[in-house]
Amino acid sequence: MAHHGEQHYNLEQRFDFTAATKKSIMTVLVIGAIILGIGIILGMTGVGHHEEAGEAGGHAFHWYERLFANLWINNVFFTGIALVGVFFFAIQFAAQAGWSTPLLRIMLSMGSWLPIAGILMIASFFLTGHSLFHWWHAELFDPASPEYDSIIDGKGAFFFWPLAKGSFPVFYIARMVIFFGFWVFFINKFKQISAQEDQLGGTSHWFKMRSWSAYFLVFFAVSSSISAWDWVMSIDTHWFSTLFGWYVFASWLVTAVSVITLITIFLKGRGYLEMVNQNHIHDLGKFVFGFSIFWTYLWFSQFLLIYYANIPEESVYFVERLTSDVYGPFIFVNLGLNFFLPFLVLMTRDAKRHGIFLKVVCSILVVGHWVDFFLMVQPGTLGHNGGIGFMEVGMFLVFGSAAALVVLGALSKTNLIAKNHPMLEESYHHHI
Template sequence: MDHVESVSRVSAAVPLPAAKWKILGRWLQGIGLFLLAASSLGIRWHPKEFIHSWLFSFFFFFSLCAGALFWVLLHYVTNAGWGVVVRRQAENVASLFPWVALLFLPILWDAFSGHQLYEWTNPALAHDPALRAKSAYLNLPFFAIRALFFFAFWIVAARFLWNGSRLQDSDGDPWRTVRLQKFSYGLLVVYGACMTFAAIDWLMALDFRWGSTLWGGYVFVGAAGASLALWILLILWLRAMGYLPEANEEHLHLMGKLLFAFTALWGYFAFSQYMLIWYGNIPEETYFFIRRNFGSWNWFAIGLVVGRFFVPFLLLLPQATKRNPKTLGLAAGWVLFMQAAELYWLILPGVFVNAVAVGLLEILIWAGMGCLLAGAFLLRLVSCELYPRRDPRLRESLEVIS
């Protein structure tokens, strides 16, 4: 037995009930498919609300997977040995991209035939001067090609990282870590480009007349923070059931500090974008915020500022909070909830113009996607080790002091 493997057995974890979890995973996927099928009835009576609600739910779960892929890449690029014990769960979430790609198909279908979501896809606007000025980028063939490239890259990159890490569990080859690290430098650059243009294509292009130079960074920071919150909740869940005792208070403290940092970074990007647009006072830019400061959307925006920044910032500021599983879990759950609220504020004013509203369609679609991906995650969870037991940096992770 090598020294890495001996270190990995410092505590005896409860074995995963693989058979039961596989059944639960398949049941969740079945329930998710049923809920999504039921929600599809809304296409007939409320097509605009349906596709906007679909985009909202899709982008929420996409942001979790995209953020998880970022954390895995960052782990390798920075050679962060402390995160070896907890890294596998981020890899598992990132590996769900094939399912996310399937959930994008209704959005692509609407772009080509429904024209309810993206106004620029409507042939009737082909002669609009603002659209013609952007037609080299905003055209359907190029839109579809970009989406295909984004998902191809994300799926291949996530699978490559997951496979390399999992194969090391069986052969213990330390050079797998070196190879994954070398590839991650280039992958992270491509990831940044894909994430930026996906944010432009799928969110900013909801209104082709509007634009923001900070949009890519703003959306990315929100996704990274939300996925980190999910990552923390998964680790806390596994620890609470006795499946991952190797993840200790030091790991939680380090993850809590990262969540605090990305909360502050979100506040910086959100304020910078708002301040520059409002101070510039250009009508083509300011109406984005004016539209969301009308009626009950105004109170929603104020609540978003308080809830997305001030609440988690103050909650995570003390060191004790980041070391306490209960308060850290509360902060992570709150950040995840506020990510959903923020995306709702960005997307749904296109349907509910005068007031905030949450209908049955929004609930069905979100719950359906959540069940589908939760089931896929459980199947992925039982298909590999809970953490990379033979990573050469495992000792560093187990003995980390934050």
């Protein structure tokens, strides 16, 4: 196909991850680590803790449990962003989309965090699981014990099969290992096919990528939902929501698309991706806008059904959050940052085409959805001993900057643009 006067686009460009950029990210990491350190010291000395009974979940509260909860929140949050980046990549092939061709490598590079995320997740589960997950306490499954819990006992096999309930959660850990194993396998497969396409051209790689994307999407549908139940919903073991997998996915999705948008704008600002025009940016803005509303719809569906059925075992989830001095205000922060703000700011066509609006909204959404995960995890693990303080801010900065280093590093190792992608020409002429 002749490129009608399109020769001036540099298709061989690579992202140069400069020392200056690395230094800025490292600076944030160090600042985060210092803030985290301050948080840990304050926690150890008991400053800023309002322990009414000194109890959380029926046992004495220790500062390191808050550290563990933060480790877990950030692990789940950043794993999801990386995973959904790859999901969004696969969707482009499943949908035979052409407009997004110059952005494919950004989506794929996000998956580079997953091998690290997998190691962190498995390690932190062994380190923190016993204090974070109430269901891992053996006495809950012993009918002779005063702690015996028939509801959790009924769910025991989901964690411990084929071993005895309350022993070692083999089934749970097996799921975690299998999910990460397959996710990393698929990412490597996608990277391999991308590299071959860059070298050899032709359409065969596109068809190959399309079928691998289909397999990935089927596996993703099952694994992302089950991991949401495992990693987040099982914290509140008595409570369950049939919509929860969707809800967590929606939160990850908004954040991942926000991150894709931020990286795209960052690269454009550095003079890369000349073929990405206002129309591509507008499309990303529409996705951010649309998925924010989708997330709100799921949040509200879950809330409304539980609210009007008013069954105690369901409503306990919202009661312990809404009536809490610690978490109550954050419910409104959550809705404000993740729904009202993007809805009102990105409503107009112009706002979706403006880098500055998108930068602000997408940055706020990343923080906002972190708050969403904070609200899912902390009340069930820490009771009233949680909150957002130095520890939370520090851990978020450490994780965020570490993930940024990994993702941008991966982005700099290969061509920035899929130069032999059969739909590149279509993307040049993308206009909405």
